[in-house]
Amino acid sequence: MTIDTCVGSLKLERPGIVASGIMDETGASIARMLSSGAGAAVTKSIGLQPNPGHRNPTFTEVKGGFVNAMGLPNPGIDLFKEEMGAAIAGGKVVGSIYGATASEFVTLAGKMEEYGATAVELNLSCPHAKGYGAEIGVDAALVKKIVSAVKSSVSIPVWAKLTPNTHMLKEVALAVQDAGGDAIVAINTLKAMVISPEFGKPFLSNKFGGLSGPAVRSVGVRAVYDIRAAVDVPIVGVGGISDWRDAAQYIMAGASAFQIGSAIATKGVKVFDSINKDLEDFMRDFGYSTIKDMVGVAHE
């Protein structure tokens, strides 16, 4: 019995991946996450220019998770070269990138490949950055154009991270498939807002943010199930996973691997090790010899 898995052609020794945005702005920090039992780590989303992100407040705890509007802070792709050098010394690193146009994505993906990224993850789903992320990721035609352009410019796998904040999820997933995308990552955070009643104002400086954590898990599982029903592209499930049972739900809905974000904060970096162990126990008990045997079983 083994918990290694494949996302398309990419083999991972362990099925859990550090989600984009979590302790992954610097090389040393990514390397630390990789040594904690994750099969790979996704970088913070990197753009062409340095970006300070939104002003504080950018984050708060809510019942069932977190709401954040970091606003894609990053040092820019050129300075990120040094961070990638330190990060890939620790293991497999997926480079997350964001742009406003296909040509921006192409430039960024080329740099990530040059820096040694195992794959690129296109951020088509951040819910709190004007002109980026979810604002382009709900346009199936644009998604197809971006994924096609990146696919024809790099030789590493191209993953598309999608937003659940749309009724067009199936169309967008089909666009990724038509464009030859190597995997779909679902879901990003749910667009959200927190109001401070005592002040009568939204708490986040950006007003809107994205909800993550246990509260979004059932939405994510449903989204992965819908995507699996619509396309054959490998899926990486993400959203509210904090234990083996959450991870198993995503796998049975159709995901070949999964990512963890918020639970790294609530449970600590050891969350990967404990999920790996518990998932193995579950597989042994229930007669699954590989992760692959579990993928999508809820559809049968």
Next chain:
Amino acid sequence: MSDFIKIINVSEESYDTKSFEFRWDEKASPGQFIMAWVPGMEEIPMSLSRTNRIKSITVKAIGPDTRRLHELGIGDSIRIRGPYGKGFDIRKDRKTLIVGGGVGTAAVMPAIKETGADTIIGARASNDVIMDDIASKYVKNLWISTDDGSRGFHGNAVQLMKEKASSGEYDVVMACGPEIMLYHLHRACVDMGLDCQLSLERHMKCGAGVCGCCVMDDQRVCRDGPVFTRDQISAMKDFGVSKRDECGRIVRLG
């Protein structure tokens, strides 16, 4: 984790520093911090200067956000999150020397109260010395240093610490202050074979160990710290050398 508190008392600690007291039942330990926000400012991390049921933050007006907090009075609300981070590891069996530099003195006040340990408060000049009146109620030996010699020892807090610790009677130094002070204090402790725990600072966003923007090497100041051990700090290449700006770019410390 997130709460609204009402200010129940404001004390002037010096010409530019005020403490704001509030009742908050959340458990907190010496060295932990909160994120504080009111409309019209950026949310900022603030060390707790009291950690009992009545808690406080001590704010030096140095920028727009801290000046905004200074406008607040009794009855006003602050939205806070926390408490966050790993504080001081206080053990009764170790003889402790506490050092506070400037407004960093506020962050060691709860440790001073809990241990009653010998304490050094350092400042630029006599009118920058804060909270010595409170500290003197809890400790037997309280020493003051000022850079300009206008009060107490003429020199910086690290020089005074070296003098007081040279007898070898202390097991550990606990400190908070400007990084330049902590840098020299750390070096002195390594040279003297003395253990230390230092409260460090970096630009913070989430405060809760999620975003990774406050890292020093691979350690999150907000979650793995803000108090780090001597050996953890010895392993940090960033300490005293560089920090990250809000974009995550490396900036050399001046």
